[in-house]
Amino acid sequence: MSDGMDRTIPYPVPDSLAGLSAIPKARFLDTLAILFRVFLPTVAKGVIIRRPAMLAIADRLDLDRRAIRAMQRLRGEYGSGPILLRIPGRSLAIIADPRDVHRVLAESPDPFATATPEKTAALSHFEPKMALISKGQERADRRRYNDQVLQSHTPMHPMAEHFLDVVASEARQLRSNLRQRHKALGWEDFSDTWFRIVRRVIFGNAAREDNELSSMMARLRSAANWAFLRPQRHRLREQLLARIKNYLLRADPDSLAGMMAQIPATSQTAPEQQVPQWLFAFDPAGMTTFRSLALLASHPEQARIAKASDLSGLGQDHTSYMRAVVLESLRLWPTSPLILRESTTATVWRNGVLPPNTGLVIFTPFFHRDDEQLPFADTFTPELWMKEQPEQKYALIPFSEGPAVCPGRHLVLLLATAMLSELLTGTQLRLSSPNRLVPGQPLPATLNHYRLRFDLI
Ligand code: HEM
Numbered sequence: 001m002s003d004g005m006d007r008t009i010p011y012p013v014p015d016s017l018a019g020l021s022a023i024p025k026a027r028f029l030d031t032l033a034i035l036f037r038v039f040l041p042t043v044a045k046g047v048i049i050r051r052p053a054m055l056a057i058a059d060r061l062d063l064d065r066r067a068i069r070a071m072q073r074l075r076g077e078y079g080s081g082p083i084l085l086r087i088p089g090r091s092l093a094i095i096a097d098p099r100d101v102h103r104v105l106a107e108s109p110d111p112f113a114t115a116t117p118e119k120t121a122a123l124s125h126f127e128p129k130m131a132l133i134s135k136g137q138e139r140a141d142r143r144r145y146n147d148q149v150l151q152s153h154t155p156m157h158p159m160a161e162h163f164l165d166v167v168a169s170e171a172r173q174l175r176s177n178l179r180q181r182h183k184a185l186g187w188e189d190f191s192d193t194w195f196r197i198v199r200r201v202i203f204g205n206a207a208r209e210d211n212e213l214s215s216m217m218a219r220l221r222s223a224a225n226w227a228f229l230r231p232q233r234h235r236l237r238e239q240l241l242a243r244i245k246n247y248l249l250r251a252d253p254d255s256l257a258g259m260m261a262q263i264p265a266t267s268q269t270a271p272e273q274q275v276p277q278w279l280f281a282f283d284p285a286g287m288t289t290f291r292s293l294a295l296l297a298s299h300p301e302q303a304r305i306a307k308a309s310d311l312s313g314l315g316q317d318h319t320s321y322m323r324a325v326v327l328e329s330l331r332l333w334p335t336s337p338l339i340l341r342e343s344t345t346a347t348v349w350r351n352g353v354l355p356p357n358t359g360l361v362i363f364t365p366f367f368h369r370d371d372e373q374l375p376f377a378d379t380f381t382p383e384l385w386m387k388e389q390p391e392q393k394y395a396l397i398p399f400s401e402g403p404a405v406c407p408g409r410h411l412v413l414l415l416a417t418a419m420l421s422e423l424l425t426g427t428q429l430r431l432s433s434p435n436r437l438v439p440g441q442p443l444p445a446t447l448n449h450y451r452l453r454f455d456l457i
Helices: 028-045 052-061 063-078 098-106 117-123 136-150 160-180 187-203 211-224 234-250 256-262 275-298 300-309 321-332 364-368 409-426
Strands: 092-094 338-343 347-349 352-354 359-363 429-433 453-456
Touching (some): 052 063, 063 364, 160 409, 187 211, 187 409, 234 275, 275 300, 275 409, 275 429, 300 321
Parallel strands (some): 092 359
């Protein structure tokens, strides 16, 4: 290779790798561009809980679009990578090619561990024993437990019918409140209803009004946004876990807590520490549902197809148009913008060898909205998802993929499609803010869900 850089491997490698060269590091200024245009805005918006003011700024300054442009420039400069950044004290590589995304996710957790130092620092604020930040046998056991409770292998959870009743009754109440008060629908009303649904699904009816539980989660997540930079709130975490345990002791049979009571736990499982992830992750599911509503309210043709095709909330395979709408909303505005892995050994790539203990960063908005590669990048295209497998030449990975794929994805799609169906059949909604979702025009790279407003007509 003729980039003029010293590519001698600067760390011990097995004999099988002798003769290969190290992946070159990006120049300092190019590294700075990625730090300031990709990482900083993403982290400032809040990775664990969104910061409304920062989201508004990102929206106004089009920071997500700039981040995608910065990644395109990096790829233009260094090729399809991976590209090692020049960061003192941390080996960090950014993935720039869909083939490498598929590889990293397929080869998790070994040699690409899910537990990276950054993720562990953030999530251990409220769930230090959660599967994603666990290793070895503990990770395997905790993942198994999540799979069994969430029934991740099937689109229809055994409790699906009950959960759909919960969505229907809460949506009915929301509609009637809005009508009585002649109110527009904004995030506050929507999210109040959504979190009632989430608490009932996870713990049963007794938790319906437990706003304190959601507020404890929000406080811990705010601290978690700062990862290493903020001390952990141990007392608050203990209070949260005690409150969760209390619900688990009562185990309402019509809830995930009821399901947990039937699933064997070992001395390693730490069941109550898997639950905060569910409470936390249903928040992005709510954002996605609300954004999907905005897409449908602003795209009459797609709304017509959605209404005609699938209003039961039950169609959960690739033929369901409403499910495709939700997945497409996640492609356009992915709620997990950074998927991180940590290599446990030296790994070989097209352009050389990466050292062990390298952090690998997959910046999902780049792969979902790369208008140099994706003909549909900025267009609302639910049809993309109406296949058994999304096309492998792209990396469309809202729920990740491979052995660490989100085990809650089917539940999310079930509840989101059910909620959309309820709102579309029971009300006529017109998107009053923002006015930038226009069929035939490129969709914005940021959609601030806090600002979405719908008039009832
Ligand atoms: C829109 C909603 C959601 C999205 C976009 C989403 C996406 C993801 C992604 C991308 C990952 C992989 C993270 C990584 O590798 O670093 C993940 C993991 C996970 N998700 Fe979700 N998720 C959502 C909601 C949920 C819900 C509601 C639950 C539970 C009810 C859940 C449970 C989990 C768990 C337990 C993991 C860890 C899996 C492991 O360690 O192998 N997620 N999710």
